[in-house]
Amino acid sequence: AAGVIQSPRHLIKEKRETATLKCYPIPRHDTVYWYQQGPGQDPQFLISFYEKMQSDKGSIPDRFSAQQFSDYHSELNMSSLELGDSALYFCASGRTGGYGYTFGSGTRLTVV
Amino acid sequence: GESVGLHLPTLSVQEGDNSIINCAYSNSASDYFIWYKQESGKGPQFIIDIRSNMDKRQGQRVTVLLNKTVKHLSLQIAATQPGDSAVYFCAENSVNFGNEKLTFGTGTRLTIIP
Numbered sequence: 001a002a003g004v005i006q007s008p009r010h011l012i013k014e015k016r017e018t019a020t021l022k023c024y025p026i027p028r029h030d031t032v033y034w035y036q037q038g039p040g041q042d043p044q045f046l047i048s049f050y051e052k053m054q055s056d057k058g059s060i061p062d063r064f065s066a067q068q069f070s071d072y073h074s075e076l077n078m079s080s081l082e083l084g085d086s087a088l089y090f091c092a093s094g095r096t097g098g099y100g101y102t103f104g105s106g107t108r109l110t111v112v
Numbered sequence: 113g114e115s116v117g118l119h120l121p122t123l124s125v126q127e128g129d130n131s132i133i134n135c136a137y138s139n140s141a142s143d144y145f146i147w148y149k150q151e152s153g154k155g156p157q158f159i160i161d162i163r164s165n166m167d168k169r170q171g172q173r174v175t176v177l178l179n180k181t182v183k184h185l186s187l188q189i190a191a192t193q194p195g196d197s198a199v200y201f202c203a204e205n206s207v208n209f210g211n212e213k214l215t216f217g218t219g220t221r222l223t224i225i226p
Contacts, residue, residue, distance in 0.1 A: 106154070
């Protein structure tokens with residue numbers, strides 16, 4: 001079965017650089033979520049999209065932005081990277097109505 | 113504010129024994145809860161879910177119990193195996209102005225001792 005695809009799997013950037021993370025949800029899922037997970041931490045909600053429109057926003061820095069495209073894939077753009085942005089970034093997709101969420105394998109971002 | 117948390121950060125269980133992982137939630141309006149398993153470097157993996165109109169749900173070797181009176185959730189894993197070693201998160205699905213959001217609690221690291 002198709003899963004949530006994230007790319008790249010690993011990314012190393014320097015401070016103040018920009019990073020773009022991509023997420024390809026499961027077909028026919030109408031919602032995409034982005035989470036950030038620091039070392040030893042639980043996943044923190046960043047932002048979500050429903051039918052390509054931003055639906056909710058969590059603790060996402062102003063330096064970060066995201067969008068969902070017409071083909072339903074989503075991108076998380078991160079600018080002016082800081083060392084503290086080093087984390088695992090997960091994308092999840094689901095169908096509204098409480099049918100659960102499927103997570104991708106994540107992108108490990110390391111800022112040096 | 114909303115919060116979902118776990119009582120114990122670590123749990124060690126002898127292989128073959130049963131394990132119980134607990135979770136407390138604070139948003140009494142939440143109607144859907146999910147348990148996830150996360151192995152090192154991987155994304156959270158769905159284990160089992162339960163809706164608020166139920167108090168128990170069983171899967172293969174796993175059972176989730178929901179006590180709405182005290183806002184408590186637990187995950188029971190029967191006959192634990194080495195592959196069960198992972199971090200387990202409970203998560204609460206909340207709806208805000210029609211938008212759904214999944215809020216994770218603090219994970220519990222389960223270690224199965226051979």
